[in-house]
Amino acid sequence: MTEGGEKPSSDDFDARLRAAKTAHEERSGRRRKSADGSEPKTGMEGLGFALRVGTELVTATAVGVAIGFGLDYWLGTKPWLMILFVFLGGGAGVTNVYRLVSGMDSGVGWRRAGTKPPKGDDDTEYKE
Amino acid sequence: MAGPLEQFQITPIVDGPVDGIAFTNSALWMTITVIVVTIFTVMGMSKREMVPGRWQSMSEAVYEFIGSMIRENVGDEGRKFFPLIFTLFVFILFGNLLGLLPGSFTFTSHIIVTLALAVFVFLFVTLVGIAKHGLHFFSFFVPHGAPTWLYPLMIPIEIISYLSRPLSLAIRLFANMMAGHTMLKVFASFVFGLGAVTAGVGGILPITMMVALTGFEILVAFLQAYVFTVLTCLYLNDALHLH
Numbered sequence: 001m002t003e004g005g006e007k008p009s010s011d012d013f014d015a016r017l018r019a020a021k022t023a024h025e026e027r028s029g030r031r032r033k034s035a036d037g038s039e040p041k042t043g044m045e046g047l048g049f050a051l052r053v054g055t056e057l058v059t060a061t062a063v064g065v066a067i068g069f070g071l072d073y074w075l076g077t078k079p080w081l082m083i084l085f086v087f088l089g090g091g092a093g094v095t096n097v098y099r100l101v102s103g104m105d106s107g108v109g110w111r112r113a114g115t116k117p118p119k120g121d122d123d124t125e126y127k128e
Numbered sequence: 129m130a131g132p133l134e135q136f137q138i139t140p141i142v143d144g145p146v147d148g149i150a151f152t153n154s155a156l157w158m159t160i161t162v163i164v165v166t167i168f169t170v171m172g173m174s175k176r177e178m179v180p181g182r183w184q185s186m187s188e189a190v191y192e193f194i195g196s197m198i199r200e201n202v203g204d205e206g207r208k209f210f211p212l213i214f215t216l217f218v219f220i221l222f223g224n225l226l227g228l229l230p231g232s233f234t235f236t237s238h239i240i241v242t243l244a245l246a247v248f249v250f251l252f253v254t255l256v257g258i259a260k261h262g263l264h265f266f267s268f269f270v271p272h273g274a275p276t277w278l279y280p281l282m283i284p285i286e287i288i289s290y291l292s293r294p295l296s297l298a299i300r301l302f303a304n305m306m307a308g309h310t311m312l313k314v315f316a317s318f319v320f321g322l323g324a325v326t327a328g329v330g331g332i333l334p335i336t337m338m339v340a341l342t343g344f345e346i347l348v349a350f351l352q353a354y355v356f357t358v359l360t361c362l363y364l365n366d367a368l369h370l371h
Contacts (some may be wrong), residue, residue, distance in 0.1 A: 013185075013189075013316075017189065017193065017196075021193070021196070021197075039189055046315050051299065051303070051304075055296050055300055055303070056292075057297060058298040058299075059292045059295040060288055060289060060292040060296075062292075062295065063288050063291050063292040063295060064288050067288065067291070085284075085288075086178050088281075088284045088285055088288055089292075091281075091288075092283045092285045092286075092288035092289040092292060092307075093291055095285055096289055096292065096296075099296065
């Protein structure tokens with residue numbers, strides 16, 4: 001882009017972009033509102049969040065089952081590893097949901113989502 | 129009248145040389161998406177005005193949106209991945225939006241497409257992590273602060289959780305797009321059904337609902353493209369900065 005500082009309305013634009021982005025993050029459930037729990041979520045947004053939680057549970061369990069089934073097929077230990085991995089997958093699903101609900105996003109380790117990596121320089125303009 | 133699921137039918141347009149390989153409507157709309165995106169960015173930036181016009185502001189807004197997304201979620205090291213993240217975002221976004229045009233085809237409503245994208249992201253991010261940290265990358269699966277006797281339980285859970293990433297990434301995008309488009313079609317059939325019985329009066333209510341739903345679908349199109357890319361950024365951040 002051209003020299004950012006010279007645009008007459010660039011500050012205004014940045015502010016609006018940031019506001020829109022915050023709204024985006026709130027909608028996608030990444031940045032939870034203040035702790036009082038009274039989130040002005042509409043039905044649709046709540047539904048979207050609930051769907052995400054469901055997806056996390058189901059996919060992790062499905063991956064667990066697939067791994068168990070694959071290992072059984074390979075090692076010839078028919079039902080046992082699958083039974084074990086159903087539970088492990090379920091555990092992974094619950095872990096994912098815990099991370100999602102407590103603001104850390106799915107499977108991004110035990111750090112809060114959106115927290116900055118060690119060296120973050122906030123206000124420098126993004127350039128190549 | 130066409131059923132609500134017929135819009136997802138894949139139909140070959142040009143048959144390929146081998147049986148089972150063809151240029152389908154899905155491929156056609158991917159091609160259209162790529163062309164539209166190219167026109168959008170290349171033509172938008174062709175004037176390079178100091179004070180951008182409408183078109184130039186739009187492409188700059190997308191550019192800066194992705195730029196700041198990477199800066200906030202990945203940090204400085206993420207800059208070299210800008211082309212990948214940008215491409216992913218605009219491809220999914222324009223695919224979603226073009227799919228809302230009447231008579232078009234939404235390729236993001238097919239799980240094979242979203243899964244291919246997600247698996248690519250997953251493999252890429254994993255390879256980046258291994259290239260940067262070597263075997264140390266696998267310490268990622270060892271949870272901090274857990275007692276050692278829990279490791280046999282925690283490490284498989286962490287690995288399954290890691291492997292479920294591409295699947296949940298794919299299912300989220302595909303399910304949202306497919307559910308939205310099915311819902312639109314179902315409400316559209318109500319317009320005919322109710323309208324025919326009540327001499328057109330009864331059709332007003334579902335049409336109102338459809339207007340609202342179409343707006344909501346545009347929101348979902350943006351939101352899902354955003355979610356897909358922001359999660360890619362978070363995964364990339366994980367791979368680059370192990371914790």
